[in-house]
Amino acid sequence: MSSDLKRQRLHPFSLPFSFIAHAKGFLIPIALFLLVKNDESSWEIWAALFLIPTMIVETWRYMSLRYWIEDDELIVKQGVIQKTERHVPLARIQTIDSTQNFLERLFGVVEVRVETAGSGDAEAHLKVLSLKARDELRRKVFTGRSEAATAAKAAAGEAGSEPLTAGASAASHEDQRESDFEPLARVSVKELILLGLSPGRGLAILAGLIGIATQFQILSDEDYALLYDWTQTNMASEILMDVAIGLVLLGLVFGLSVMSVFLRLFDFRLDRRGSEFRTQCGLFTRHSTTIPAGRIQFVSIQASPALRIFKKRLIKIRTAGARGKGDGAALTRQWLLPVVAEERVPKLVRSLVPGCDFQGEQQIDWQPLAQGAARRSARKAFVGGLLVCTPAAILWSSWGSSVLPWIAPLFLVLIPLYEWLAARAFGWAHTDFGLVTREGVFGKRMALVPSSRVQTVAVGASPFDRRWRMARLEVDTAGTRIGHRARIPYLERPVAEALAEVLTRNAEASSKNTGPYRRLAAT
Amino acid sequence: MDRDPDPTESGARLPEPLDLFADEPLPSKPADTAPVEASPMPLALEAPPPTEPPTPGGWPEDSQRHPLPDRAVGAHRIANMVFAGPASLVVCAVWVLHSLDIFALGLDDLVVTLIGSVLILFFLWRALHWPAVTHRHRAWRLTPEVLDIWEGVLFRRVISVPRTRVQHTEVASGPIQRSHDLATLSVYTAGEELGEIALHGLEVRTADAIRDSLLNREEDHVV
Numbered sequence: 003m004s005s006d007l008k009r010q011r012l013h014p015f016s017l018p019f020s021f022i023a024h025a026k027g028f029l030i031p032i033a034l035f036l037l038v039k040n041d042e043s044s045w046e047i048w049a050a051l052f053l054i055p056t057m058i059v060e061t062w063r064y065m066s067l068r069y070w071i072e073d074d075e076l077i078v079k080q081g082v083i084q085k086t087e088r089h090v091p092l093a094r095i096q097t098i099d100s101t102q103n104f105l106e107r108l109f110g111v112v113e114v115r116v117e118t119a120g121s122g123d124a125e126a127h128l129k130v131l132s133l134k135a136r137d138e139l140r141r142k143v144f145t146g147r148s149e150a151a152t153a154a155k156a157a158a159g160e161a162g163s164e165p166l167t168a169g170a171s172a173a174s175h176e177d178q179r180e181s182d183f184e185p186l187a188r189v190s191v192k193e194l195i196l197l198g199l200s201p202g203r204g205l206a207i208l209a210g211l212i213g214i215a216t217q218f219q220i221l222s223d224e225d226y227a228l229l230y231d232w233t234q235t236n237m238a239s240e241i242l243m244d245v246a247i248g249l250v251l252l253g254l255v256f257g258l259s260v261m262s263v264f265l266r267l268f269d270f271r272l273d274r275r276g277s278e279f280r281t282q283c284g285l286f287t288r289h290s291t292t293i294p295a296g297r298i299q300f301v302s303i304q305a306s307p308a309l310r311i312f313k314k315r316l317i318k319i320r321t322a323g324a325r326g327k328g329d330g331a332a333l334t335r336q337w338l339l340p341v342v343a344e345e346r347v348p349k350l351v352r353s354l355v356p357g358c359d360f361q362g363e364q365q366i367d368w369q370p371l372a373q374g375a376a377r378r379s380a381r382k383a384f385v386g387g388l389l390v391c392t393p394a395a396i397l398w399s400s401w402g403s404s405v406l407p408w409i410a411p412l413f414l415v416l417i418p419l420y421e422w423l424a425a426r427a428f429g430w431a432h433t434d435f436g437l438v439t440r441e442g443v444f445g446k447r448m449a450l451v452p453s454s455r456v457q458t459v460a461v462g463a464s465p466f467d468r469r470w471r472m473a474r475l476e477v478d479t480a481g482t483r484i485g486h487r488a489r490i491p492y493l494e495r496p497v498a499e500a501l502a503e504v505l506t507r508n509a510e511a512s513s514k515n516t517g518p519y520r521r522l523a524a525t
Numbered sequence: 526m527d528r529d530p531d532p533t534e535s536g537a538r539l540p541e542p543l544d545l546f547a548d549e550p551l552p553s554k555p556a557d558t559a560p561v562e563a564s565p566m567p568l569a570l571e572a573p574p575p576t577e578p579p580t581p582g583g584w585p586e587d588s589q590r591h592p593l594p595d596r597a598v599g600a601h602r603i604a605n606m607v608f609a610g611p612a613s614l615v616v617c618a619v620w621v622l623h624s625l626d627i628f629a630l631g632l633d634d635l636v637v638t639l640i641g642s643v644l645i646l647f648f649l650w651r652a653l654h655w656p657a658v659t660h661r662h663r664a665w666r667l668t669p670e671v672l673d674i675w676e677g678v679l680f681r682r683v684i685s686v687p688r689t690r691v692q693h694t695e696v697a698s699g700p701i702q703r704s705h706d707l708a709t710l711s712v713y714t715a716g717e718e719l720g721e722i723a724l725h726g727l728e729v730r731t732a733d734a735i736r737d738s739l740l741n742r743e744e745d746h747v748v
Contacts, residue, residue, distance in 0.1 A: 322715060457690050457716035462682035478716035487718070506685045510670045513689040 007071035007142045012064075013111050013130050020064045020129065022105075024057045069128065071142050076116065078126045090126065092146040094118040097294070099335075100136055103287040112136050116143075182275045186350075189270035193341035196314065197267070198260030200306035200445070207258040208251075266333075267340050277356070281337060289334040297321045298354050300479045301338075301450040302486040303347060310446065313344050319354070320481030336484045355452050358435040363448065366438060368429035372472050375492035380422035387413030430490050432501060436508075437477060439490060451488045454512035455479050459502045463495070473498035477505065585734045588668040590675075593660060597726025600705040601656035607701075609652035613645045665724055667735060672712065674724060684722055690714045694736045698729065708732040712739070 059082075067080040076090045101113045111130040131139070198204075268285035277295040282288065300320035309316060317338040342350065348362040390413050423443045430439045436452040458478040467473055473495045477488040493501070585591070620641040622628035630637055658678055666673040672686045695711040702708055710724045710732040724732070 456687070457714045458684060458686050458719040458722070460682055460684045460719060462677070462680060464680050468681070476718070478714070478719040480715035480717065483717055502683075502685055506671045506687045509687040510689055513687075 007069075007139070009068050009070045010135065010139075012067055012128060013132050013135065015109055015111050016130050017061065017065055019106070019111075020061045021057070023129070024060055064129075067128070069126065069139075071146060074146055076126065076143065088126070090116065090118060092143055095143055097292040098136075098140050098143060099289075099291050101287060101289050106130060107288065114139065183273035183280060184275065185271065186274050186279075187270075187272040187339055187342060187346075189267065189339070189341050193314065194263055194267060194270075195260055196308050196312060197306075197316065197340050198263040199256055199308040200259060202259075202306075203262060204255035204257070204259030207262060208255050211258075263340075267337065270337070270340055272339050274353075279338070279354075281334070281339075283334060283337070291335045293319070293321055293335065293338070295354055295356055299451075299455045299481040300484075300486075300488065301351055301354060302484060303351075303448040303450070304446065304486075305344075306445045309341065314341050315344050315347050316340055317342060317347070317350065318484050318486070320479060320484055322480040336482065351450065355435065355450070357454075358450075358452055360433075360435065360450065363440070366431045366433060368431050368440065371425055371428050371430075371490070371492045372470075372494040372497075374470055375428075375472070376422045376425040378466070378470065378472075378492060379425040380418040383418040383421040384414060387417055425492065428490075428492075430493075432504060437488060437501075437505060439488060447486060449486055449488045451477055451479055452512075453505070453508040456505050456509040459505050459509075461498050461502045467492075467495075471495045475501055585731060586667045586669060586738050588666060590664050590666045590673075591731075592664045593724075593726045594707070594728050594731075595660075596705050597707055598656050598660045600701050600707055600726060601660070602653055604699070604701050605652035605656065609648040613648050616641050616644050616648075660726075663724075663726075665727075665735075667738060672735070672739065674722060684719060686712055686714060686722060688739060690716075691739050694739055696729075696732045696736055702726070710735055 063080065063082050066082050067078065069076065069078045071077070071092070074092050076092060076095065077087065078090070079085070079087045095116055095118055097115075097117050099115045099117065101115070102111075103113075106112060111132055114126075114128040114131050114136050116126040116128070128139075265285050267283045270283040271281065273280045273282075279293045279295065280290065281293065282290045298319050299322055302318040302320075304316045304318065305314065306316075317340075318336050319338045321335055338354070339350070348360050351360045352358055391410055394409060420443060424441065427443055428439070428441045430437070436450065436455070438448065438450050440446065440448040456477055457480055460476045460478070461473050462476070463473045471494065472492050475490045475493055475498045479488065490498070490501075619628065619630075620637060623630055623637050624634065632640075659676075662675060662678050662681060664675040670688060672688060672691070674684045674686075676682055676684070692713045692715055694713065696708050697711065698708045706729055707726050708729045710727055712722045712724075714720055714722075727735075
């Protein structure tokens with residue numbers, strides 16, 4: 003068959019690259035070990051030495067990989083002692099993603115991940131292939147896929163007028179020529195900086211760094227004392243000192259955030275070819291991900307305060323497929339478009355989810371939470387604040403200084419107030435295309451779950467919920483987690499139950515393609 | 526179960542709701558009885574004209590809420606004692622060692638006795654009484670469209686799995702369950718948080734019947 007591919011090996015550079023990849027895993031522990039420098043513990047050195055043979059065996063096993071295409075299947079054989087042979091029907095292959103880190107770009111090789119619809123890791127992780135080999139693999143896979151599809155159709159007796167040339171034209175159509183891709187968006191440097199100006203990410207990184215610094219005592223007590231003395235002698239006014247420190251910290255937080263955004267999302271491009279989207283991004287490591295529109299399970303539209311000011315939005319998606327844990331490619335796949343003008347969002351969402359008639363946030367008939375929701379939410383935060391302040395007050399007062407005037411207003415007033423506002427800001431709606439929720443006071447988030455993507459629905463109630471005749475609805479979807487779930491707290495119980503009922507029925511109906519969808523009637 | 530057809534406070538007008546949380550626990554039955562008569566769906570939403578006649582409601586697909594068999598409580602207790610027993614013995618051993626001054630905790634004798642007895646009481650209560658409590662709140666229901674599972678005592682929950690979302694199922698039995706003729710049915714979907722939903726302590730016959738019923742679907746599974 004034209005799609006057959008003879009036995010292929012990995013590119014020779016795979017050997018050093020694989021070795022480096024394994025060594026990277028040890029770099030951080032080794033670096034930390036050297037930093038700590040404990041004379042008593044030499045057992046770590048011995049442990050490290052034992053790990054080298056493991057690395058060698060792993061690398062040897064990796065180099066034993068062979069792949070080829072035969073009989074409409076991609077076959078990957080690997081292993082020396084424990085041999086595995088994996089057959090992947092071409093029809094099941096959803097995407098072929100490729101990644102290039104800095105070194106790989108230098109040498110013109112690429113990591114390829116072949117993914118299918120099922121859960122779990124990529125079916126085949128080929129590290130590394132030459133660009134030519136990658137293109138050939140893609141071509142053969144997509145030729146084979148369309149041939150199989152044509153053959154299946156012929157067998158089913160449909161559309162008998164599909165000439166043989168259809169296979170050839172399909173092959174050339176699937177050929178990944180750049181000209182086939184219609185560019186949709188490109189994120190500029192300014193927009194990336196805007197994205198970076200969200201304090202959350204920077205704070206997390208800074209907290210991590212401080213944690214490492216204190217854990218491994220990189221700065222000793224004398225260093226801190228010296229720092230303090232220096233500030234005392236060099237700054238006349240103490241208030242100025244505090245302001246300066248505050249600015250430095252703020253700068254650090256935002257700087258780290260912008261840096262991390264740049265590393266991952268530099269030169270973000272979104273292209274489209276038919277019903278497939280392709281994203282490319284990355285500064286040193288360049289990720290290229292294909293996202294068939296039909297694979298999208300969940301759309302998350304977010305806006306930090308900075309983005310809101312400039313009327314931009316951020317779109318993240320959940321797609322079914324590999325559930326990479328910290329896998330670079332999987333982490334990138336969640337991004338559909340990090341920064342986009344808000345006017346463009348409805349049209350994009352409509353093309354992302356076939357059959358979805360999303361006209362924009364304003365057109366949706368948003369429903370609020372139950373009547374006592376805001377009060378309950380604020381009360382819960384207040385009680386939580388009491389639980390924090392009471393031991394803090396007791397502990398700190400015994401040390402002489404009083405921290406209560408500082409933390410009490412925060413935990414007892416500001417946070418409950420924020421929770422109250424957040425509960426008021428929460429909105430949900432059951433539309434013809436599925437469930438939408440929106441939330442957030444300063445930064446906003448919107449979740450969209452098409453009916454056909456609803457997996458499981460759970461309605462739960464804590465003892466407090468039961469007392470107030472409220473319940474919480476959770477909708478489960480497929481795909482890697484993106485930190486945003488479709489859930490509605492503090493719903494009136496009958497509403498939660500009816501909504502769960504409608505969602506599951508529509509989920510069934512959508513897969514059987516029987517209509518009409520039933521809608522939750524609302525005034 | 527009370528039904529509330531009036532408009533709710535927030536203004537959303539609803540069809541007749543189904544009370545998914547029965548406030549009173551179900552009376553437990555000695556065992557799953559023979560096939561129950563099929564009954565129509567208790568919830569009346571505006572139903573579109575059905576495109577195909579509904580599957581005749583034979584057990585287990587009878588849209589009735591079924592509790593777990595009573596002997597599941599006993600099996601659960603035995604399984605718990607496998608851990609609680611040794612744990613209690615360890616506490617006793619520590620107490621004995623402490624009173625014989627072999628192993629000294631830096632605490633008063635009375636305090637150690639108190640803590641030890643509280644711990645043991647807690648282990649025993651958790652192992653022996655709690656299963657009966659959870660049993661009262663566990664149930665399942667299979668309709669032509671959905672599998673519902675009730676669970677939870679303090680934090681109650683009902684999980685609804687549309688049947689076309691079931692990717693695969695698994696019926697498994699531990700040694701204690703086998704001796705009671707019980708099994709655990711696990712239902713897998715493509716979802717993340719609720720990708721695996723388990724019903725522990727079903728009769729083997731029931732678990733197999735539900736599994737067969739779920740797998741009788743011809744349609745492609747939807748992801």
